[in-house]
Amino acid sequence: MARGVERFGYDRDAQAVGIVHFGIGAFHRAHQAWYTDRAMDAGDRDWTILGVSLRSGVVAAQMNPQDGLYTVTGRSAQGENSRLVGAVRGVVTAPRASGETVDTLAAPTTRIVSFTITEKGYCRAPDGSLDPNLAGEESVFRFLGDGLRRRRDAGLPGVTLLSCDNLADNGRQLASLMRQYLDRHDRQLIGWFDAECSSPNTMVDRIVPATTEMDRAAIAERIGVEDQAAVVTEPFSQWVIEDRFAGPRPRWEAAGAALVDDVAPYESAKLRLLNGAHSALAYLGLERGHSYVHEAISDPLLRPVIEHLMREEAAPTIAPAPGQDLSRYIDALLQRFANPALQHRLIQIAMDGSQKIPQRWLATLADNQREGRPSPSILRALGAWLRHVRGDNEARWGEVADPRAAELKSLWHKAGADGIAAAVLGSDGLLASAWQPSRQEQLPL
Incomplete structure (x- = not known):
C-alpha cells in the first residue's frame, strides 16, 4: 500500500x-x-x-x-x-x-x-x-x-x-x-x-x-x-x-x-452564492492579473465586491430551508476561497460563461429588479465578463473558451460599447430568454 x-x-x-x-x-x-x-x-x-x-x-x-x-x-x-x-x-x-x-x-x-x-x-x-x-x-x-x-x-x-x-x-x-x-x-x-x-x-x-x-x-x-x-x-x-x-x-x-424532500433552497444557495461569487472572482480577478481564486479573494479591491454580491445581492433572493444559515455559509465560502493550498485557476472557472451566468447572476439580478433592489456587484461582474468575451484578456490568458464566443465577439463589433449590454442582456438580447429582464441595466464597461 x-x-x-x-x-x-x-x-x-x-x-x-x-x-x-x-x-x-x-x-x-x-x-x-x-x-x-x-x-x-x-x-x-x-x-x-x-x-x-x-x-x-x-x-x-x-x-x-x-x-x-x-x-x-x-x-x-x-x-x-x-x-x-x-x-x-x-x-x-x-x-x-x-x-x-x-x-x-x-x-x-x-x-x-x-x-x-x-x-x-x-x-x-x-x-x-x-x-x-x-x-x-x-x-x-x-x-x-x-x-x-x-x-x-x-x-x-x-x-x-x-x-x-x-x-x-x-x-x-x-x-x-x-x-x-x-x-x-x-x-x-x-x-x-x-x-x-x-x-x-x-x-x-x-x-x-x-x-x-x-x-x-x-x-x-x-x-x-x-x-x-x-x-x-x-x-x-x-x-x-x-x-x-x-x-x-x-x-x-x-x-x-x-x-x-426539496433541494431548491440548497441549490439556489450554491448557484447564487458559491458559483456566482466564483464567476465574479474569475472575470474581475483575471482583469486584475490574478491567476488563482485565493489571490483574487485576497485583493482588497475585489473582496468587498464579492462580499456585497453574496450578502446584499444574492442572499436576499434565497428562501432558506429550516436550519439553513446563509450567513454562516457565506462565512465558510470566504474561508474556502482563501485556501492557498488549492491553486484553483480563475481561467478554469471563466470557461463557458454564456452557459453559466444565467443561473449564477441573471436569476439574482431579475429577482432584485422585481424587488427594486440594486445589484452593483453583479453589474460590475457582467461588465468584466463582456470584456472577457470581447477578447480583452486573450493576450495574457489565451483564447476565450465559450461555445458562444464567436457570437459574442460579433455582437461587440456590431453594437459597440454603447449597445453591447442591450444586445446581450436586453429584452431582445442574446441571453434575454434566460432571464426576462424587467428593465435595462447600465453596465460599467
Missing part, C-alpha cells in the same frame, strides 16, 4: 457495476465516486461505476492502466490527506465504445445513470429547450435513448437519472430534455420512461481544481506511487439529493450526503 494513504476495505473485484456515469472528470472522481466508495466501505455492495467520456480519451488513458484506481487528496493550509478510491471499475470513450456503453446502460445490475457533463453537455437552445442540432449521435441523449429502449424491450425496470451539474432544477431539466429527445426519435418510449424512470434534483458542492503535473509529482513523492488520475480537492464536501429514486441506491448518507 502507498505510504500514508487511507484505503477502502471491501472486495472490489467482487462488486458489480451499478452506476454508469457520463462525464468522468476530476469533479466526479472527487465527489460522487468518492461518496460511493465510502458507501461501499460502510457495507453497500454492487455499486461500482463505469465512467463514460463523451469525447476525450484522456481520462480513460489515465485510469484504465491503473485498473480504475486513483487517489483523492484533500488539501488545506493545515496539510493534506489522501484516500485510495476503488469505486470506478473502468472508463470508456463513448464514440469509440458505443456498444459497451449501451450494453452497460441496459444491464440488469445498472440502476443509476449519473452526469457531470457541464451545462453545455445538455444540448440546450438559448431558451432552455433541447437543440436537435446539438443532440446528435454523440450526445448523451442518444446513448440514453438506446440503453432505455433495450431495458424496456428486455422487461427490465427503469433507472434513476441523476444530474450532478450546476443547473437550477437539474433533475427536472434533464427529464424534460430526455422527453424532448424521445419525442423526436422514439415516441413509444416516452410512456415507459415516465412510468419507470426518475430524475431527482441534486446539489453538489466541492471545489475541485484541474490537477496539474506539479500536483501529480507532489503526490507521488509523498505517497511513493505515481497516480496519473490523482485528484486534488478541498476538505469540504456537500451533496444534497432529492429522495426520489426509481429503484435501489447506495447509502450515500453513510458518507455524509443529505436526502431531502
